[in-house]
Amino acid sequence: MTVAAPVGPAPSCDTEQGAAVARKTIITLVDDLDGSEAVTTVTFGLDGRNYEIDLSDSNEAALRDVLAPYVDGARKLATRGRASRRSK
Numbered sequence: 001m002t003v004a005a006p007v008g009p010a011p012s013c014d015t016e017q018g019a020a021v022a023r024k025t026i027i028t029l030v031d032d033l034d035g036s037e038a039v040t041t042v043t044f045g046l047d048g049r050n051y052e053i054d055l056s057d058s059n060e061a062a063l064r065d066v067l068a069p070y071v072d073g074a075r076k077l078a079t080r081g082r083a084s085r086r087s088k
Contacts, residue, residue: 031056 029038031054038054042063045051055063 029054031059033059 029041030036031038033053033055036056039057040060041052041054042060043050043052044067053063
């Protein structure tokens with residue numbers, strides 16, 4: 001995914017020899033596994049640590065497929081980072 005973001009002051013405020021100058025920064029996500037173009041950033045946690053990885057469509061699908069049985073068998077936490085309490 002490529003994202004364009006303005007950088008610096010507005011073009012009308014930035015001048016070079018009297019002419020307005022515009023700047024554009026382009027950010028391209030790169031798949032952290034294979035170097036292809038990434039389309040999304042996936043955030044996940046394990047053992048109390050949070051992780052973030054940029055992935056292409058196919059690598060995101062592969063990650064979700066691998067994790068699906070574990071997610072299905074897991075308990076969702078009521079509050080992020082804290083285990084839910086069960087009554088005895």
